[in-house]
Amino acid sequence: MSRILYSLRGADGTAPFSPHCWKVVLALRHKGLDFEEKPVGFTEIPKLENGFSKIVPILRDGDRLISDSFAIAIYLEQAYPDRPSLFSGKGGMAMARFVEAWALSTLHPAVTRIAVKHIHDMLSPVDQAYFRESREARLGATLEEVVTGREAEIAAFPEKCTPIRNMLKFQPFIGGNEPLFADYIVFCAFQWAALTGNTGLLDPNDPVAHWFERCLEFVEKG
Structure with a gap:
């Protein structure tokens, strides 16, 4: 299963800086899940995944698309209950x-x-x-x-x-x-x-x- 995280970047493409995207990066690491991060600029967001969301982060997990950092964290908690918990209940x-x-x-x-x-x-x-x-x-x-x-x-x-x-x-x-x-x-x-x-x-x-x-x-x- 391929896992892609769309995040926000600056002009040089390095050091994605969005706090909301970073939350998802850390949630994925916490769960021990592999993923590919694809940083984009602000004006590129509406073109992602056929206009799925006006904001990043967007997580594609196989055929699932989820946006909003907290919603993604809840999804990861429910989809991977055997991995370390993000909330502990x-x-x-x-x-x-x-x-x-x-x-x-x-x-x-x-x-x-x-x-x-x-x-x-x-x-x-x-x-x-x-x-x-x-x-x-x-x-x-x-x-x-x-x-x-x-x-x-x-x-x-x-x-x-x-x-x-x-x-x-x-x-x-x-x-x-x-x-x-x-x-x-x-x-x-x-x-x-x-x-x-x-x-x-x-x-x-x-x-x-x-x-x-x-x-x-x-x-x-x-």
Whole structure:
């Protein structure tokens, strides 16, 4: 059975940077499933799989097509129950839903405001035009105007990580002793920042920075 993951790329085709695509990469690795990753530009997405989805990630698993990172994770959990669990039960899935809602409402807007101009500059000209129009409409400001608040966003970022920092007083991962999909949701927000050239958002001694390194070791080991 062939398994293809369509993800997002910049102009040079390297370092796919989408946090949602990264979540699926880590979910597939967690499950120990082989796959081929095919990164595409923003404007190429509507052409994929006969217009199956307006967004990536898209996973083709044999004759099945699934889009949306959380939907893909649920599919993998149900299709491969004999592989390591991404949720460790219904409670873990409910926890991951909450973590995703928090990440999307708190971390993602912050990283967007920090990284948006960097992301634009990574893209091909045709994707830059699409990205600028769509993001400026979403943000209600030009990319250059957003950049003027970047340093303030960076300064405020550690405070946004307080819930994770408090949780780490009791366990090494959100999932407990080992990472689950809930960890990957948050990890990929940080990975998104790093892969778009925005490192050093946390003090190296911050417990959240140590958690990120543990996740990175787990991912690389897998």
